[in-house]
Amino acid sequence: MIGPIEPKASNGHRFILVAIDYFTKWIEAESYASVSRNVVARFIKRDLICRYGIPADIVTDNGTNLNNKVIFELCKEFQIKHHWHDMLPYALHGYRSTARTSTGATPYALVYGMEVVLPMEVEIPSLRVIAEAEVGEAEWARHRFDQLNLITEKRLRAIYHGQLYQRRVKHAFGKKV
Structure with a gap:
């Protein structure tokens, strides 16, 4: 409501x-x-x-x-x-793993620096899950470290995207119909 x-x-x-x-x-x-x-x-x-x-x-x-x-x-x-x-945990999972128009990213990616692995990606392995399964532990750790190093850039991009979104909404709202 x-x-x-x-x-x-x-x-x-x-x-x-x-x-x-x-x-x-x-x-x-x-x-x-x-x-x-x-x-x-x-x-x-x-x-x-x-x-x-x-x-x-x-x-x-x-x-x-x-x-x-x-x-x-x-x-x-x-x-x-x-x-x-x-159902609350599932609703939260859905919200956190859905891209927001205002940021252009998922809340999960902005917090953890990577996209969440969805339950269906485990049941029917996605290309991403298959690729990660074949990677050694050291290489996976290095890749994860690289992702975390890029998290600030992702967050800055989301802020920029949010500002552009707010301007577009303000402009559209301000138009006379």
Whole structure:
């Protein structure tokens, strides 16, 4: 949920309820004047279940309008798993390993100087995983040391990219439509 947004829209709406598919990143969103547990349940039924079918899982934050008896009953009725705390590490992993438009890099790369090895790269080995598996320990350590030496450059590039992004957004926002 996003909001409250000020100033409110001409229709009086101040909140946006958002659902994002974990795999495809497809997004659904609706604006509302207020977001009660019944509004959330209606959004899940009308905008998610009726359009795409019943999801296996729903991951939410622990907001009272998202974690209550109405939502519990809805999840029970449709056999939807709603254990947000179990999924939090996966949500964090997804966020940290997804490139941000504002920086042009993943948060993981900006912290560790390299991209994270994704679970699917281990199950179906990627070229990167295969190449690293064939490298000796000393060569791997040298390569990792080189990556860490370049981390400052990556971070500076991300700062520059962020500044350019902010200028573009400011310019686009300032245009008269």
